Amino acid sequence: DGGITQSPKYLFRKEGQNVTLSCEQNLNHDAMYWYRQDPGQGLRLIYYSQIVNDFQKGDIAEGYSVSREKKESFPLTVTSAQKNPTAFYLCASSSPGQAQVYGYTFGSGTRLTVV
Amino acid sequence: GQQVMQIPQYQHVQEGEDFTTYCNSSTTLSNIQWYKQRPGGHPVFLIQLVKSGEVKKQKRLTFQFGEAKKNSSLHITATQTTDVGTYFCAGIFLIQGAQKLVFGQGTRLTINP
Numbered sequence: 001d002g003g004i005t006q007s008p009k010y011l012f013r014k015e016g017q018n019v020t021l022s023c024e025q026n027l028n029h030d031a032m033y034w035y036r037q038d039p040g041q042g043l044r045l046i047y048y049s050q051i052v053n054d055f056q057k058g059d060i061a062e063g064y065s066v067s068r069e070k071k072e073s074f075p076l077t078v079t080s081a082q083k084n085p086t087a088f089y090l091c092a093s094s095s096p097g098q099a100q101v102y103g104y105t106f107g108s109g110t111r112l113t114v115v
Numbered sequence: 116g117q118q119v120m121q122i123p124q125y126q127h128v129q130e131g132e133d134f135t136t137y138c139n140s141s142t143t144l145s146n147i148q149w150y151k152q153r154p155g156g157h158p159v160f161l162i163q164l165v166k167s168g169e170v171k172k173q174k175r176l177t178f179q180f181g182e183a184k185k186n187s188s189l190h191i192t193a194t195q196t197t198d199v200g201t202y203f204c205a206g207i208f209l210i211q212g213a214q215k216l217v218f219g220q221g222t223r224l225t226i227n228p
Contacts, residue, residue, distance in 0.1 A: 103160025
């Protein structure tokens with residue numbers, strides 16, 4: 001079955017550490033996205049990539065970095081510069097020609113907690 | 116920047132009652148999408164509206180897109196316990212030829228059986 005796999009499901013980070021969240025899709029989608037979800041605030045866009053080897057900052061990119069070396073993979077690194085990283089992180093993908101029917105496909109998320 | 120406001124933030128109803136959530140944008144939207152997120156889960160795409168004044172139905176769910184393409188609503192008739200979750204609208208803006216999806220804050224629906 002096609003879909004998006006995010007790992008790990010839960011992640012604990014110590015102050016000052018960088019951590020990387022994995023996102024892999026086998027849907028052959030060109031576009032991939034990272035969102036952050038905080039209680040009562042909906043989803044906010046961190047970074048997005050519309051094609052391999054290219055990505056753009058979203059609304060809250062500070063303290064985060066990404067790479068898009070393969071079509072299937074879009075890992076997110078939460079750096080020590082991100083002062084309040086505790087949140088639920090969601091990866092999504094879409095195909096421009098199919099968005100009207102299928103929308104964005106989301107992974108099951110990674111819950112990051114600073115300890 | 117682009118913002119999509121969604122109200123109410125929370126709604127608690129008795130099973131069998133109707134439910135409505137509303138989205139508003141200060142600028143014209145290209146399209147609007149609706150998602151449902153079950154407790155502990157991830158958002159799942161429900162529908163996309165494209166045309167001004169469009170109305171679409173999915174069983175007990177009715178989705179509307181305003182004439183000016185600045186507002187939208189989701190109405191659930193006769194709620195059931197399976198409807199529990201958070202409903203998000205997501206406005207699509209065209210920015211320099213690229214589509215940008217901006218989510219509303221969501222409406223969390225709880226139901227008393």
